[in-house]
Amino acid sequence: MAFDARSFLKTLRAEVATHPSVNHPVLTAIGEGSCTREDFKRFGLQHFALVGMFTQYMERLLINAPNATAKLWLAKVLVDEYGEGSDGDDHTTLYRHFLTRTGVAPDQENHVPLHDDVVDFIRTHLELCSHHHFLVGLGALGPAHEWAIPDMFAPLIKGLRRAGFKEEEILYFPLHVEQDQDHADWLEEALASMISSWEEAELVREGTMLSLAARGRVWDAVGSVLGEEALVPADAPKGYAQHLHRPIKQGLLSRLSDFLAGDTAYRLPQARDLANRIPIRKQDLGRNGARITRFTDKARPAERAPSSYRPLQAR
Numbered sequence: 623m624a625f626d627a628r629s630f631l632k633t634l635r636a637e638v639a640t641h642p643s644v645n646h647p648v649l650t651a652i653g654e655g656s657c658t659r660e661d662f663k664r665f666g667l668q669h670f671a672l673v674g675m676f677t678q679y680m681e682r683l684l685i686n687a688p689n690a691t692a693k694l695w696l697a698k699v700l701v702d703e704y705g706e707g708s709d710g711d712d713h714t715t716l717y718r719h720f721l722t723r724t725g726v727a728p729d730q731e732n733h734v735p736l737h738d739d740v741v742d743f744i745r746t747h748l749e750l751c752s753h754h755h756f757l758v759g760l761g762a763l764g765p766a767h768e769w770a771i772p773d774m775f776a777p778l779i780k781g782l783r784r785a786g787f788k789e790e791e792i793l794y795f796p797l798h799v800e801q802d803q804d805h806a807d808w809l810e811e812a813l814a815s816m817i818s819s820w821e822e823a824e825l826v827r828e829g830t831m832l833s834l835a836a837r838g839r840v841w842d843a844v845g846s847v848l849g850e851e852a853l854v855p856a857d858a859p860k861g862y863a864q865h866l867h868r869p870i871k872q873g874l875l876s877r878l879s880d881f882l883a884g885d886t887a888y889r890l891p892q893a894r895d896l897a898n899r900i901p902i903r904k905q906d907l908g909r910n911g912a913r914i915t916r917f918t919d920k921a922r923p924a925e926r927a928p929s930s931y932r933p934l935q936a937r
């Protein structure tokens with residue numbers, strides 16, 4: 623069968639729209655549940671780590687893009703992320719404004735232990751946009767981010783309004799539902815101009831699915847840090863909480879392990895520092911795949927094996 627990029631992209635759009643991570647039970651429960659400002663504070667302190675890294679992924683992809691057409695579409699998205707379409711406030715600043723409205727104190731975001739799946743999401747995306755084929759990275763940022771975010775944010779916005787937030791407090795969320803429709807279209811143009819075979823299409827799909835899998839684990843993590851009643855539907859019968867699904871039970875366990883957090887946990891500065899530790903280009907990998915680091919031993923933060931992370935409770 624002759625390859626047709628547009629029909630492949632149409633099929634992939636449908637696959638993303640129905641993906642379990644995009645329709646995650648934690649998102650649905652936030653939309654229907656009883657989240658308070660305190661719950662959204664816990665949510666936001668984890669989610670903020672992802673928000674602050676998105677331009678890093680996109681900048682890496684821009685550097686690694688093979689031609690000017692692809693760079694042009696990526697640059698259009700980046701200009702919006704830097705604040706062109708939001709009165710000059712970049713998207714990280716907008717999200718910090720939201721965090722303040724949830725009750726996060728100045729600098730508090732830098733001291734909260736991050737869930738290991740949040741850190742894993744950041745590491746995964748830095749690598750997808752640096753050390754894999756460009757089309758894998760584009761699948762992760764286009765279909766798995768820009769196509770998916772409006773659908774994932776819809777229940778969040780519902781939950782935020784239900785918790786009593788005013789529109790001016792939560793600008794970040796509706797802005798993304800609106801802007802990401804453009805971003806989705808622009809990155810689809812980039813994709814359509816670049817894929818001409820099933821092999822290339824499979825690279826796009828691979829990046830999309832790797833990113834969405836990591837995203838699903840982040841929503842699990844978010845579910846585990848919320849308060850016990852947060853995901854209980856407002857009109858639930860008495861005793862409903864006893865039958866709740868895994869994230870809430872995980873939440874109870876992770877609260878028990880809070881005191882174990884100690885100094886081994888990644889916090890925002892360490893998570894952001896991953897960008898300094900993961901080379902931007904594939905060719906920065908040695909012949910045997912080992913990383914060629916450009917730091918002195920003194921300057922390089924201590925390497926820690928993933929097994930040293932523990933799921934942690936946001937506070």
Ligand SMILES: [Fe+2]
Binds near residue numbers: 676703713798
């Ligand atoms: Fe954004």
Ligand SMILES: [Fe+2]
Binds near residue numbers: 802
């Ligand atoms: Fe976007």
